[in-house]
Amino acid sequence: xxxxxxxxxxxxxxxxxxxxxxxxxxxxxxxxxxxxxxxxxxxxxxxxxxxxxxxxxxxxxxxxxxxxxxxxxxxxxxxxxxxxxxxxxxxxxxxxxxxxxxxxxxxxxxxxxxxxxxxxxxxxxxxxxxxxxxxxxxxxxxxxxxxxxxxxxxxxxxxxxxxxxxxxxxxxxxxxxxxxxxxxxxxxxxxxxxxxxxxxxxxxxxxxxxxxxxxxxxxxxxxxxxxxxxxxxxxxxxxxxxxxxxxxxxxxxxxxxxxxxxxxxxxxxxxxxxxxxxxxxxxxxxxxxxxxxxxxxxxxxxxxxxxxxxxxxxxxx
Numbered sequence: 001x002x003x004x005x006x007x008x009x010x011x012x013x014x015x016x017x018x019x020x021x022x023x024x025x026x027x028x029x030x031x032x033x034x035x036x037x038x039x040x041x042x043x044x045x046x047x048x049x050x051x052x053x054x055x056x057x058x059x060x061x062x063x064x065x066x067x068x069x070x071x072x073x074x075x076x077x078x079x080x081x082x083x084x085x086x087x088x089x090x091x092x093x094x095x096x097x098x099x100x101x102x103x104x105x106x107x108x109x110x111x112x113x114x115x116x117x118x119x120x121x122x123x124x125x126x127x128x129x130x131x132x133x134x135x136x137x138x139x140x141x142x143x144x145x146x147x148x149x150x151x152x153x154x155x156x157x158x159x160x161x162x163x164x165x166x167x168x169x170x171x172x173x174x175x176x177x178x179x180x181x182x183x184x185x186x187x188x189x190x191x192x193x194x195x196x197x198x199x200x201x202x203x204x205x206x207x208x209x210x211x212x213x214x215x216x217x218x219x220x221x222x223x224x225x226x227x228x229x230x231x232x233x234x235x236x237x238x239x240x241x242x243x244x245x246x247x248x249x250x251x252x253x254x255x256x257x258x259x260x261x262x263x264x265x266x267x268x269x270x271x272x273x274x275x276x277x278x279x280x281x282x283x284x285x286x287x288x289x290x291x292x293x294x295x296x297x298x299x300x301x302x303x304x305x306x307x308x309x310x311x312x313x314x315x316x317x
Contacts, residue, residue: 047073055316058071058169059072120132153302165290175207176205180239187230190226225262230297247316
């Protein structure tokens with residue numbers, strides 16, 4: 001037993017790499033009755049369990065063999081969010097193979113973490129993007145708590161700009177019974193309607209929002225929610241409340257200036273629009289994503305020798 005493995009075991013925690021035929025390797029963090037799994041392909045968190053319940057939505061149709069981006073969990077978009085630039089959708093970080101660089105636990109057994117690294121040299125094709133970077137991604141598992149920290153280090157001699165997001169898919173019993181609180185008063189860009197709006201509702205319901213988003217996609221009642229909230233600096237955590245279970249999530253972010261709320265509703269990802277998206281998947285998920293976007297607060301510039309950092313922390317209350 002290595003010193004690191006022994007230290008983790010003493011705390012009732014473990015971080016192990018799992019191998020399964022025809023599936024990309026996965027790193028599993030365990031802390032008592034909680035666990036999280038991170039695919040080395042894209043450093044995508046594909047599971048976060050508290051007790052017997054998973055908190056992250058994964059499409060049953062998602063590729064898991066490295067042939068395509070993972071649909072669900074928490075994919076990382078970098079150095080481009082969505083199609084807002086010349087690169088492929090969401091950039092290349094989510095389809096790169098990261099390495100496990102470090103793992104540790106608190107001595108009191110309340111936290112275990114794993115750190116993943118992606119260097120520019122590990123990217124076969126940067127699609128013309130010239131930044132000399134290193135990405136560092138830390139997944140911290142606590143008691144009913146998941147914290148994700150993305151760091152972008154500039155190792156070169158010239159500044160570079162980037163956009164990014166942690167594309168967090170939360171698993172729900174029924175999205176129609178869920179309300180999201182804490183965005184009232186913010187301006188947002190409604191990607192479905194193609195225009196800016198002001199959020200006037202304290203309690204946001206996906207079903208109601210998608211029925212009033214507009215007609216730019218020709219879907220009206222079968223429109224979907226895709227909003228970029230310009231959140232600016234530090235603010236209070238959002239709360240996601242589920243009426244049926246009575247559970248509440250606290251969702252906090254730092255460093256990321258924008259917040260994305262996404263649900264494709266009935267038709268947004270159905271059939272050929274989302275070949276890796278379950279037809280009924282919309283009813284069991286909502287994305288609440290910390291982000292840096294061109295349509296929101298704009299790209300972030302990292303100077304030579306500097307490091308940017310952003311976090312998302314989800315707590316089951």
